[in-house]
Amino acid sequence: VMIVGFSDQTGTNDVLGSGFLVGVAPHMLALTATHVITEWADKVRPPVRNSLAALEGDTDIRARVQQLINAELIRAVVHTELNTYRLCKIASITITADPRVVDVSCLRLIRPPDMQPQDFGTIPVDADAYPWDEPVVIAGFRSGSSWTPPEFENQPFSITQNLAVRAGYCRGAIEKPPGLTYPMFKLNM
Numbered sequence: 001v002m003i004v005g006f007s008d009q010t011g012t013n014d015v016l017g018s019g020f021l022v023g024v025a026p027h028m029l030a031l032t033a034t035h036v037i038t039e040w041a042d043k044v045r046p047p048v049r050n051s052l053a054a055l056e057g058d059t060d061i062r063a064r065v066q067q068l069i070n071a072e073l074i075r076a077v078v079h080t081e082l083n084t085y086r087l088c089k090i091a092s093i094t095i096t097a098d099p100r101v102v103d104v105s106c107l108r109l110i111r112p113p114d115m116q117p118q119d120f121g122t123i124p125v126d127a128d129a130y131p132w133d134e135p136v137v138i139a140g141f142r143s144g145s146s147w148t149p150p151e152f153e154n155q156p157f158s159i160t161q162n163l164a165v166r167a168g169y170c171r172g173a174i175e176k177p178p179g180l181t182y183p184m185f186k187l188n189m
Contacts, residue, residue, distance in 0.1 A: 001030045002077040005040040016040050018140040022125050025117035028109035030076055034095050035103055041065050069093060076109050080119050084156035086112045101182050112154045132170055136187060139165045
């Protein structure tokens with residue numbers, strides 16, 4: 001899944017980041033990093049600053065993200081089993097209580113009307129404990145990925161993908177990483 005954003009101010013579109021499809025029936029569900037969505041919201045709908053912002057944080061992020069979803073300015077490009085891509089609207093988004101801390105969002109996508117669940121492949125989520133002695137692989141879209149919105153919204157199209165793939169080992173948890181208020185795993189990539 002490639003998350004894309006449209007700017008109603010400049011008329012441009014951008015590749016925001018990547019995710020993966022984890023369910024197709026009864027709903028299409030995709031997981032992505034929350035910052036993929038919130039950074040776009042900050043860019044095209046900056047937060048209103050006030051004197052308490054430093055204490056309260058970004059209190060309107062949910063409203064700004066919902067506004068972008070309602071305006072269809074954030075979408076998902078999904079690869080099909082037919083080796084084409086389809087543009088999907090986002091029906092809803094689930095983010096954590098503090099989206100700047102837990103960086104995972106679940107997107108419920110609207111399947112194109114002429115597509116069926118079996119037309120899409122999913123990645124099974126593995127929630128088992130991960131052994132420290134096996135490598136971790138991370139992949140995602142990077143600069144240079146491009147796409148052109150299809151001429152007709154519900155038609156297949158193609159894209160150019162530039163992926164970055166990294167592999168390494170987890171080297172334990174860091175309880176107080178610099179600049180963050182929550183533990184993180186150290187990856188030797």
